[in-house]
Amino acid sequence: MLTRLSGGHVVDPANGRDEVADLYVEDGLVVDPPANGRVADETIDCTGLVVMAGAIDIHSHIAGGHVNTARLLLPEWHRAFQARPGETALSKVGWTTEETGLLYAEMGFTTVVEPAMAPSSALHAHLELADTPIIDKATLVVLGNDDMLMSMIREGESEGAIADYVAWTVSASRALGVKCINAGGSAAFKENVRKFDFDDVVPDYGVSSRQIVKALQTAVTSLGIPHPLHVHCNNLGVPGASSDSIEATIRAAEGSPLHLAHIQFYGYGTEGKRRFSSRGQKLAELVNSTPEVTVDIGQVMFGQTVTISSDELRQFAGSKQASPKKSIIFDHEANGGGVVPMNYKQKSYFNALQWAIGLELFLLIEDPSRVFFTTDHPNGAPFTTYPDIFALLMDRSVRAKWLEALPKSVVKMTSLPEIEREYTLTEIATMTRASPARLLGTSDRGHLGTGAVADVAVYRPDADKAKMFGKAAYVLKDGELVVKDGQVVKRKFGRALTLRPEPDKAMKTRLDRYFDDKYGLSARWFEVPEGALGRDEPFKVVPCRA
Amino acid sequence: MRVDTAWIDGQPATPEAALRAAADLLDSSRQPFVGGLRTDVIGLRSALSLARRIGAIVDHAGSAAVYPFIVPARESGAFLAAPAEMRRRADRVLILGNAAARTGADVIRMLTDAEPDLGAATRAGKRRFMTLGSKNATWPGAQETAHVDCASEEIVDVLGMVRATLAGRRTGEGALGEETVATIASFVAEASFCCVVFSPAEFGELGTEQIFGLVADLNETTRASTLPVFAEADAMGAALQATWTAGFPLRLSFGRGAAEHDAALNASERQLSGAGEADLAVLVEALAGASPATLEAAIPAILLTADPASAGSAKVAFHVATAGRDQDGVLYDPRFGGFIAKTAQTKSELPSVAAILDALAEQIGERARDAA
Ligand SMILES: [Zn+2]
Numbered sequence: 056m057l058t059r060l061s062g063g064h065v066v067d068p069a070n071g072r073d074e075v076a077d078l079y080v081e082d083g084l085v086v087d088p089p090a091n092g093r094v095a096d097e098t099i100d101c102t103g104l105v106v107m108a109g110a111i112d113i114h115s116h117i118a119g120g121h122v123n124t125a126r127l128l129l130p131e132w133h134r135a136f137q138a139r140p141g142e143t144a145l146s147k148v149g150w151t152t153e154e155t156g157l158l159y160a161e162m163g164f165t166t167v168v169e170p171a172m173a174p175s176s177a178l179h180a181h182l183e184l185a186d187t188p189i190i191d192k193a194t195l196v197v198l199g200n201d202d203m204l205m206s207m208i209r210e211g212e213s214e215g216a217i218a219d220y221v222a223w224t225v226s227a228s229r230a231l232g233v234k235c236i237n238a239g240g241s242a243a244f245k246e247n248v249r250k251f252d253f254d255d256v257v258p259d260y261g262v263s264s265r266q267i268v269k270a271l272q273t274a275v276t277s278l279g280i281p282h283p284l285h286v287h288c289n290n291l292g293v294p295g296a297s298s299d300s301i302e303a304t305i306r307a308a309e310g311s312p313l314h315l316a317h318i319q320f321y322g323y324g325t326e327g328k329r330r331f332s333s334r335g336q337k338l339a340e341l342v343n344s345t346p347e348v349t350v351d352i353g354q355v356m357f358g359q360t361v362t363i364s365s366d367e368l369r370q371f372a373g374s375k376q377a378s379p380k381k382s383i384i385f386d387h388e389a390n391g392g393g394v395v396p397m398n399y400k401q402k403s404y405f406n407a408l409q410w411a412i413g414l415e416l417f418l419l420i421e422d423p424s425r426v427f428f429t430t431d432h433p434n435g436a437p438f439t440t441y442p443d444i445f446a447l448l449m450d451r452s453v454r455a456k457w458l459e460a461l462p463k464s465v466v467k468m469t470s471l472p473e474i475e476r477e478y479t480l481t482e483i484a485t486m487t488r489a490s491p492a493r494l495l496g497t498s499d500r501g502h503l504g505t506g507a508v509a510d511v512a513v514y515r516p517d518a519d520k521a522k523m524f525g526k527a528a529y530v531l532k533d534g535e536l537v538v539k540d541g542q543v544v545k546r547k548f549g550r551a552l553t554l555r556p557e558p559d560k561a562m563k564t565r566l567d568r569y570f571d572d573k574y575g576l577s578a579r580w581f582e583v584p585e586g587a588l589g590r591d592e593p594f595k596v597v598p599c600r601a
Numbered sequence: 602m603r604v605d606t607a608w609i610d611g612q613p614a615t616p617e618a619a620l621r622a623a624a625d626l627l628d629s630s631r632q633p634f635v636g637g638l639r640t641d642v643i644g645l646r647s648a649l650s651l652a653r654r655i656g657a658i659v660d661h662a663g664s665a666a667v668y669p670f671i672v673p674a675r676e677s678g679a680f681l682a683a684p685a686e687m688r689r690r691a692d693r694v695l696i697l698g699n700a701a702a703r704t705g706a707d708v709i710r711m712l713t714d715a716e717p718d719l720g721a722a723t724r725a726g727k728r729r730f731m732t733l734g735s736k737n738a739t740w741p742g743a744q745e746t747a748h749v750d751c752a753s754e755e756i757v758d759v760l761g762m763v764r765a766t767l768a769g770r771r772t773g774e775g776a777l778g779e780e781t782v783a784t785i786a787s788f789v790a791e792a793s794f795c796c797v798v799f800s801p802a803e804f805g806e807l808g809t810e811q812i813f814g815l816v817a818d819l820n821e822t823t824r825a826s827t828l829p830v831f832a833e834a835d836a837m838g839a840a841l842q843a844t845w846t847a848g849f850p851l852r853l854s855f856g857r858g859a860a861e862h863d864a865a866l867n868a869s870e871r872q873l874s875g876a877g878e879a880d881l882a883v884l885v886e887a888l889a890g891a892s893p894a895t896l897e898a899a900i901p902a903i904l905l906t907a908d909p910a911s912a913g914s915a916k917v918a919f920h921v922a923t924a925g926r927d928q929d930g931v932l933y934d935p936r937f938g939g940f941i942a943k944t945a946q947t948k949s950e951l952p953s954v955a956a957i958l959d960a961l962a963e964q965i966g967e968r969a970r971d972a973a
Contacts, residue, residue, distance in 0.1 A: 079799050081773060102786060118845075120939065123841055123844050123845050124844075126844045126845065126848060127671065127674070127675055127841075127844050127850055128674070128675050128678070128853045129675075130848075130862060150848050151845065151846060151848050152845050153846070175683065175685075175937070175939060176939055178931065178937050178939070178940045178941065178942060179841075179940050182842075182845075182931065182940060183640055183845045184844060186646070186845065200807045202689070244824075245686075245690060245719075245720065245795075245824060246721060246723075246824070247722075247723065247793070247824050249824055258720070259719070259720060259721040259724075295632065331719075371820070374678075377678075377935060381675075381676065381677050381678035382678045383674065383678055383679050383681060384678075384679075384820075384826075385679075385680075385682070385683075386680065386681070386682040386683070386686055386687075386690075386826040387682070387683040387686055387938070388683055388685055389685045390687075433632060457769075461617075463972045466674060561933055563704070572687075573689060573718070574685035574689065575684075575685060575688055575714065575715065575936070576685050576936070576937060578942075579941075579942075580934070580939075580941045580942075581936050582942070583942075584942045586942075587642075587929070587930060587931050587942040589642070589643040589646065589955070597849075600790065
């Protein structure tokens with residue numbers, strides 16, 4: 056069936072387009088306009104509307120053991136638990152797999168990456184993703200606190216051997232990339248270390264965080280994994296130390312690609328009488344001058360949320376500020392992690408400055424293709440706050456209104472009031488479509504060129520940008536109309552995008568023995584068999600680079 | 602010879618007739634209950650989907666074993682470990698109560714079978730165990746085991762005194778005396794990584810909260826975590842799956858559309874006894890070794906069972922495959938602390954739980970369309 060989206064304003068920066076044009080879709084793909092005068096079977100009138108590729112979220116905690124523990128820990132915020140649901144952001148968030156898929160689709164998002172899948176929780180994560188409707192999904196698998204990798208580095212094993220281990224892990228867990236979370240920090244915490252810097256060494260391994268990051272960066276590059284190593288730095292949230300850690304990590308990129316996650320949480324200095332200040336400007340300058348790095352923000356928005364992280368050390372530290380006062384800390388294999396509820400308050404100096412630092416970074420990092428749109432859902436805020444963040448980026452009068460509501464002490468500590476920049480539609484499309492696809496190596500999406508998957512989001516322009524991006528006028532997924540006027544009109548299941556590097560046979564044999572001997576577990580339990588998910592075609596394989 | 606796979610009132614029937622009879626029962630039910638839930642992830646996915654469609658109350662037959670864990674964990678938090686990590690890391694293991702050694706035998710064996718080999722401080726020596734419970738209970742045959750004799754019902758109080766001792770407060774006279782309490786306190790406090798193993802069902806919600814509290818206290822200065830063990834690990838897996846599917850760890854009702862959770866009102870025991878709202882049950886008993894021979898339900902039931910001997914006790918029954926044995930399946934494994942894919946040992950011609958429940962949902966959907 057040939058579908059024509061007629062007369063819309065096509066914003067497709069990947070193909071240099073910003074014009075009123077028709078878009079044709081057939082058999083799930085974007086196609087050339089028919090040459091032979093063939094008439095479309097169906098026409099969607101997009102006159103006056105903005106047409107973009109479906110948005111891609113590169114970092115949102117939507118599935119897996121830790122996410123599910125957050126659901127378990129916070130029943131009070133599920134809508135149905137209360138007779139009269141509170142108007143907190145979490146009461147509006149998609150808290151089940153089903154709501155996650157529907158709410159993302161309604162905003163025009165069609166691909167979402169779960170960025171912290173433990174190898175031991177891969178099947179669990181993929182089971183949840185298989186239950187998440189409409190959107191395509193992908194995962195990053197977490198390495199960097201695992202005994203195997205740290206032992207290999209300690210023993211001076213070859214880069215090739217380490218790459219074989221990484222390839223096996225990516226392949227078994229069906230990941231699209233590799234993430235490293237407080238490299239060595241969780242392992243050190245298990246030995247009762249309470250603070251861990253980039254050049255600190257993990258007790259008993261004598262291996263530093265820097266060595267772990269570099270070893271993984273080398274392995275990811277040599278395997279041709281398109282997405283650069285995705286790094287969650289040490290000392291998240293610690294004034295001063297956080298900014299030192301991220302600076303050291305960015306400098307350690309040394310010309311090779313590296314992605315730094317939720318950098319807002321590292322933009323903290325120690326100036327001022329509260330010993331908490333913005334280093335947003337300085338961090339943005341460093342990002343601007345280091346072209347090999349990409350970053351996402353992890354914007355904080357106000358309201359009740361919950362933090363979900365495999366940074367066990369920092370989650371333990373953060374559990375002292377839990378609100379409400381309860382948390383779950385995991386001592387699992389490798390990373391472990393923690394789930395800590397958090398209530399970001401507009402009237403709090405600290406929380407309000409966190410909000411401002413995130414926006415400083417968004418607005419001071421010049422190249423929209425190197426900065427990605429995230430709240431680190433739900434760590435900075437639930438993804439349902441995205442429409443408000445689009446408005447804050449695109450409209451400085453909106454920022455001015457928000458700033459007025461903040462404590463005066465905060466406004467003095469941020470450069471935000473002086474920043475005039477407003478994101479254009481093209482910049483928004485670059486940040487949320489074209490660049491994420493390039494970053495992930497998923498060239499079949501993020502643009503509207505011929506042959507792209509027909510994931511399309513159509514928005515009704517509005518002076519109120521939150522309104523415009525909150526409810527898409529139309530969303531097509533693989534060429535099918537799934538959302539109309541902000542409401543899901545058709546339910547279907549997308550797929551998980553995965554790499555499938557061919558694992559080395561000797562490494563497979565070695566790991567079979569390793570998991571059996573050391574952990575008393577079968578290596579097979581770390582694998583995600585296609586048939587286990589109970590869906591037709593649950594995966595779509597993305598090629599590694601040659 | 603014909604092999605029967607479906608029954609109506611205990612009499613063999615074709616699967617088609619049984620599906621029609623089951624749909625008739627659901628049609629005339631004011632409040633159905635979907636329970637048992639002894640199946641794998643794919644079977645449970647279908648059970649939850651059917652429950653949503655028919656507005657059912659949902660619970661697992663073994664939820665009573667996991668709720669004494671779930672309630673305190675979500676009300677006041679917890680430190681939780683993976684058995685495999687504790688196998689490599691814990692230098693001291695405290696086993697509480699009389700039930701853990703039995704219900705957590707597989708998990709405890711992971712700790713007794715190997716010595717810690719991770720961590721500068723923990724891997725040096727042999728793992729030491731302390732057991733606190735009745736001397737008549739079965740204990741793991743570990744080398745370095747210190748046993749403290751204590752009645753099960755005294756343990757929670759003793760742990761309160763251990764916490765007081767660790768906090769430097771006076772404890773007063775308890776069941777064991779100050780010296781024994783001090784011995785337990787130093788056993789856990791002097792560990793480099795202490796692992797506490799217990800069965801939450803033995804201690805209830807408040808007792809479990811006390812155990813989590815002790816471990817939280819320990820983490821102020823050293824490292825410690827817990828391994829709760831359950832009589833029916835499968836119920837834990839089902840609770841997790843219900844949480845991502847419907848937002849709550851079972852004991853929920855789709856009676857008003859969106860899932861609503863009430864741990865007391867929607868409990869399996871209450872609904873099956875006839876004291877609850879349910880007037881009809883859809884029960885899934887399709888895991889190896891878990892199916893009861895006769896149903897203990899005071900309300901009429903539609904049964905999906907791996908054991909045809911139990912078919913007679915239901916209004917309508919289906920013989921289904923056992924996931925992970927007759928068919929590939931995904932099951933929760935307590936040793937892994939997560940879901941694992943299990944390959945079938947034999948290939949069975951029996952229908953899967955999902956196939957029957959999906960067919961039933963389909964019938965009901967068709968009838969609703971016809972009526973509209
Ligand atoms: Zn994150």
